[in-house]
Amino acid sequence: MRRTDRLRACGVLLALAGAASATTPNGLPGVPQPAPASAPSAQPAWASMTPQQKRDLRARYAAWQALPDAEKLRVRRAGAALVAMPVAERQALQARFAGMDQMHREGWLLGPRLGAAYARLQPLLGYLPAAQREPMLNLLEQLDADSLEQLSLISQRTPPQDRAALREALLAVAPAQRAAWLREKVGH
Template identity: 60%
Template sequence: MRKTERVLLGCLLWLSLAVAAAPPPGLPGLPPAAPPAPRADPAAGWSALAPAQQRDLRARYAAWRALPESERQRIRQAAARVAALSAAERDALRARFAGQDQLHRDGWRLGPQLGALYPKLQPLLGYVPAEQREPLLTLLRQLDPEQLAQLTLIAQRTPPQDRAELRAQLLGVSAAGRSAWLREKVGH
């Protein structure tokens, strides 16, 4: 299996956990391991969930809706490939994904591209003030693979006390000057 496919499968597995519990309309995912019991009232199923489960499902769905359509399309394509696997293979992938650290599983909420890099970007993204979150995610989704690779190096090298300043600088750089700023920060 190619790295790209593993990345997509990781993101798909994250999404499938939400879908297996209570799938919102149109959200792709894997079928649950055991078919759910038919429900007369879908709202009754939702209300039976613990508040923490409801919050988690809302957050997952919001993350899905925030993904660019191109990322959602990649996930849908991966879903089709995963659906073609045997139940044992799907269960093995779910178990492998569940075995990851929660921090990394949550990183997949950013989609296939950023989710694959999340462990390296986490120092920069871990504690982002609410007002910087959306602008930063928008900026990250605009970066090409080389720029993202440079940013992962910068994030890893930046001490914790300097990360807020780094984010502010990154957000303040124009799109035209971003490549030069990244090269300068990497030291090339």
Template identity: 60%
Template sequence: MLKTEHLLSALLLLASAGLLHAATPTALPGIPSPPAASAPASASASWPGLAAAQKRDLRSRYAAWQALPDSEKQRLRQAASALAAMPPTQRDALQARFAGMDKLHRDGWLLGAQLGTFYPRLQPLFGFVPDAERAAVIALLRGLDATQLEQLSLVSMRTPPQERDALRAQLLGLAPAQRDAWLREKVGH
């Protein structure tokens, strides 16, 4: 059975493409495609008819999809298929749970299921990084395993706001082989 985190990620990708109610395994990579007849009215709007903000949002979500590792895309495709196969009441309940999340945390799911799971706790340290650091930060986070992400979550939550930039710079400056020891030291293990 797929984890709820994967279903939430799939829900974000489907919702962002306007395909939530028209999801099929072939229409899933978060890429807008012609909506089915059962798709919500907002999904049937043609590209020229979308507002500039909607277009920006769809472009950023598409870019987020493109940036995901292939393994994450595959897990999300499976989750999206499972989501599409759910009874409507169960899918609607999951959609309501997702819609009830703070937008900041909801958008963390754009990073994929693994990072989306940790994002609420990583957000203090990584939620607002300069554009020039963004790619390096995402690569660093994707290079960490679940244990390291858990440790980094603790570090993120414990770090006072005035120390976050320096801590993030220190972490980004470490060689990958040094990160595990650095995290254990920061957590106190």
């Protein structure tokens, strides 16, 4: 796994931390490790959480469940690499992630590929109506790297008052026509 791929997958891993079972080291999803026989039950920990902590944990778990299998595999590999890192390097990576804006940290919940593009897509996706969330995420998963980059440019160039219309128009474009539609919008 290339270093940039590992860093992207680690971003997802850190965003999802705590979403996996209590038997994973450092709460890293998809990196199972047998729990010692004397390990305490997860129930007391759950019972001591605030409602906000429980909501956050549920959201991270749902994000993990929603990742495509290929993205989960990348995150699992990154988890193994993260666990194998020297403690200082792992802590530096965790500190770098913690230093990011919360909005961008949460963007990593979309997986390594979309998480890496989220900062540029945020103007378009940041205030996505609930009814458009699933169709838009499905659409984003279908885009190739060039189309995703073009959508990132369009997202950044579109004034706030025009973003809802842009999302509706994008969702209305047939999948076979999206690449051409995006190129036309970018001006290529």
